[in-house]
Amino acid sequence: MNTKIQPISDGIGQEIINLDNVSILELDKQEIISLFRSNGILLFRGFDVDTGIFKEFTNLLSIDFINYAGGAFSRRVINGDETLLSVNDFKSEIKLHGEMYYQQNIPLMLWFFCANPPLEDGETTVCDGRQFFYEISSSTKELFNKKKLKFTVSISKEDWQKKYQTDNLNTLKEMCQKNNTHLTVNDDQSILLEYIFSAIIPSRCGKYQVFINSLLPTKQLSPKILKFEDDSEIPEEVVSELNEIAEKITTEISWRKGDILMIDNTRILHGRRAFADDQRDIYIRLCSPAFSF
The missing domain is CATH 3.60.130.10 (Clavaminate synthase-like)
Known part of the structure; x- marks a missing residue:
């Protein structure tokens, strides 16, 4: 060709x-x-x-x-x-992330x-x-190996129906179960979602460690919803380190x-x-x- x-x-x-x-x-x-x-x-x-x-x-x-x-x-x-x-x-910057890494089932x-x-x-x-993982300091790698991350999100009834494209609570419960997401339904049918995940995962072939998740855009756009699993804060210096690495190894594609x-x-x-x-x-x-x- x-x-x-x-x-x-x-x-x-x-x-x-x-x-x-x-x-x-x-x-x-x-x-x-x-x-x-x-x-x-x-x-x-x-x-x-x-x-x-x-x-x-x-x-x-x-x-x-x-x-x-x-x-x-x-x-x-x-x-x-x-x-x-x-x-x-919307038109603002979105920091580096894996797609839909706030749930278990990703594309x-x-x-x-x-x-x-x-x-x-x-x-x-x-x-x-893979390269991102290699660039992370040993102390930050150790922190992520010890502590998983947790998304905690409150969503109104109207918003979750739009987001999950259903008004059926049982359908929502099934979706959350499949995604390993803990669901709490409040009296007014607003919900609380909790999803726990690792920032560093093994590659599909199992040979490498990969830093891939939604940490950076979440900290950029909705910082309060992301903490460690034990509800402690992710240190600012860790987020700064990750942002610096991201800028250093980013390739830009001009469309x-x-x-x-x-x-x-x-x-x-x-x-x-x-x-x-x-x-x-x-x-x-x-x-x-x-x-x-």
Whole structure:
């Protein structure tokens, strides 16, 4: 195939660039899978892609597409398809994180599609959770090995019905049970959710330790809901250390129209820079790979 393959940046991923009007649907699937397994993140650039082709291409390599029930943000459904969502509902920075790591059942793989790039800024940020682990000080690693983290969130009846896309308490209870989340229902049917998790996890293949979680954006956007399991605070110097590492090892992806980004959500953290214009339109699909890691 007339494509060029090069690293996205010095430390991360591979970029597959169309040189000769090749259809993205004609790319060698086994080559994509092989590159993805070894890199965890691929950027497809220069292909003629619209929303329909994006869906067709992602369907070739993925299974178990999910909607965003229980998700932390508000997301717009595209063309009536609940597995195709816009990630543009506010414009501020989102720090590096794993997708939906505030619950047990995460999408193992993510696809992003640039329907329209921003006029400026709004880059997607990525880094390798393996590298992040290696950069963390031994004292912070020890702290995270000793203490798990805990999300504690209070949600009104109206808000949880919207967030979980149901008004049935039994359905909510089932969802929480499947996600290993402790649910308390109050008299007014507002709820309290508690979810305990490790900041550092073994990689899917079991050979590596990976720092991947939602700690940094939670501390940025809703700091009070995240503490250690014993209800002690996460020290400010630890959060500062993690933010410094994140900036040091971050790669920025400046979007071009039609770009597709394929991410291993068990290894690669992602986020985004702030932006100001209304042009930026990036879509996401949440799924599992149709192949083994």
